Amino acid sequence: MELDCEGDEASAWRFGAASPVLTAARSQSIRAMVYRVYDCLDRGDARPVAPLGHGDPAAFACFRTAPPATDAVAAAASSGVLNSYAPAAGLAEACSAVAALLSRELPYEVSPRDVVLTAGCNHAVEIMMTVLAAPGANVLLPRPGYPLYASRAALSGLEFRHFDLLPDKEWEVDLAGVAALADDNTVAMVIVSPNNPCGCVYSRHHLAQIAQTARKLGIMVISDEVYDHFAFGSKPFVPMGVFGEIAPVVTLGGISKRWMVPGWRLGWIAATDPNGILRKKKVMDSIIDYRGISVDPVTFVQGALPHIIANTDEAFFANAMDVMREAAEICHEKLQEIECITCPHKPDGSMFVMAKLDLSRLDGIEDDVDFCSKLAKEESVVMCPGSGLGMKNWLRITFAVDPQLLEDGLERTKRFCLRHAWQSQGDELMNTSAS
Numbered sequence: 001m002e003l004d005c006e007g008d009e010a011s012a013w014r015f016g017a018a019s020p021v022l023t024a025a026r027s028q029s030i031r032a033m034v035y036r037v038y039d040c041l042d043r044g045d046a047r048p049v050a051p052l053g054h055g056d057p058a059a060f061a062c063f064r065t066a067p068p069a070t071d072a073v074a075a076a077a078s079s080g081v082l083n084s085y086a087p088a089a090g091l092a093e094a095c096s097a098v099a100a101l102l103s104r105e106l107p108y109e110v111s112p113r114d115v116v117l118t119a120g121c122n123h124a125v126e127i128m129m130t131v132l133a134a135p136g137a138n139v140l141l142p143r144p145g146y147p148l149y150a151s152r153a154a155l156s157g158l159e160f161r162h163f164d165l166l167p168d169k170e171w172e173v174d175l176a177g178v179a180a181l182a183d184d185n186t187v188a189m190v191i192v193s194p195n196n197p198c199g200c201v202y203s204r205h206h207l208a209q210i211a212q213t214a215r216k217l218g219i220m221v222i223s224d225e226v227y228d229h230f231a232f233g234s235k236p237f238v239p240m241g242v243f244g245e246i247a248p249v250v251t252l253g254g255i256s257k258r259w260m261v262p263g264w265r266l267g268w269i270a271a272t273d274p275n276g277i278l279r280k281k282k283v284m285d286s287i288i289d290y291r292g293i294s295v296d297p298v299t300f301v302q303g304a305l306p307h308i309i310a311n312t313d314e315a316f317f318a319n320a321m322d323v324m325r326e327a328a329e330i331c332h333e334k335l336q337e338i339e340c341i342t343c344p345h346k347p348d349g350s351m352f353v354m355a356k357l358d359l360s361r362l363d364g365i366e367d368d369v370d371f372c373s374k375l376a377k378e379e380s381v382v383m384c385p386g387s388g389l390g391m392k393n394w395l396r397i398t399f400a401v402d403p404q405l406l407e408d409g410l411e412r413t414k415r416f417c418l419r420h421a422w423q424s425q426g427d428e429l430m431n432t433s434a435s
């Protein structure tokens, strides 16, 4: 049959852009924020872009994953027996491997039945913010934080409230603030440990205090530990699950950061809850139900997981932390040379640091977004404006970047700040350009 549209008036198309709920959720998206900064880059600038805005070390040769991990995935893909759908909770062997991995550091055994595999830790965030969205319920989120929690909560109609992390107390949780925010409808509080974006590692003592607070309030703790073992300072990483006896803990994790393979999309949700309260309350059932109508992590990556865990030797992690420690060191030192940027706490974990902008020292820079836009345009350096994390006039800087490029990027940032310095610092600028 001939297609003949001529003469027929097209009807008014009835579809349009996305829902207002999506628009609201998107406004919380850090990716969208960082992409807007990328849009400011001057394409004519021949210098390499210094990507200090988002943490993806996989882009750099110095952060290549462990060869046994790649081998395990290749073997799994070519085995021919991992081409099917996996069960809703994930392949049994992979769940067991995660349970064993977590149990190594807990005073009790995590059952494989209490582990659900996800398509990355972001998927774990999505699942938790969906299953907790009972009518009227609210969750407490850290500020600054990881904005996906708020986006996903907004999308599922779950109310969220922000408690503060305290810069003068090494970014510890403002526990009095948590208690003040909570009410009878509060169901959970979220912590990120080691912390993105603050770069801090919480002490055993502070985690115990968090658990006590949650117990008093009758809420669960969701502990985002996608940076587990990303602790390169003096404080060791302690899993929140150690205090699961005090209050039920849902541990979120994955291989994205520790193995530096965010593109492999494998994460997990584990009930680190020796009293079995989450199971009794049917939270685990809801998680598996939602997993069943959501996406699956790739089966052959699930199949590779037990081998990835078993075959990666400690030297890989130790080396990765050496590189990270060096990068954090460079970052902290270079930032100290920049007058208009202060960093309240030297990072000792994750791959980020929060730094405060002193706008009174800058001329013609309106706020953090303006700073990041101009910095991108003039120096090809991308940073994430703190506004995207609820921290106006702060910056989130990642140091999971090739050390040379990191140093270069921060040097360019320093020149940018001198060039835009308020007049009283003009002498310094003259001296710098003369030398």
Ligand SMILES: *Cc1c(COP(=O)(O)O)cnc(C)c1O
Binding pocket: 119, 120, 121, 122, 123, 146, 192, 196, 224, 226, 254, 255, 256, 257, 262, 265, 266, 267
């Ligand atoms: C990177 C990150 C995630 C997402 O991890 P994926 O496994 O890549 O989905 C979740 N939470 C925090 C705090 C992160 O920094």
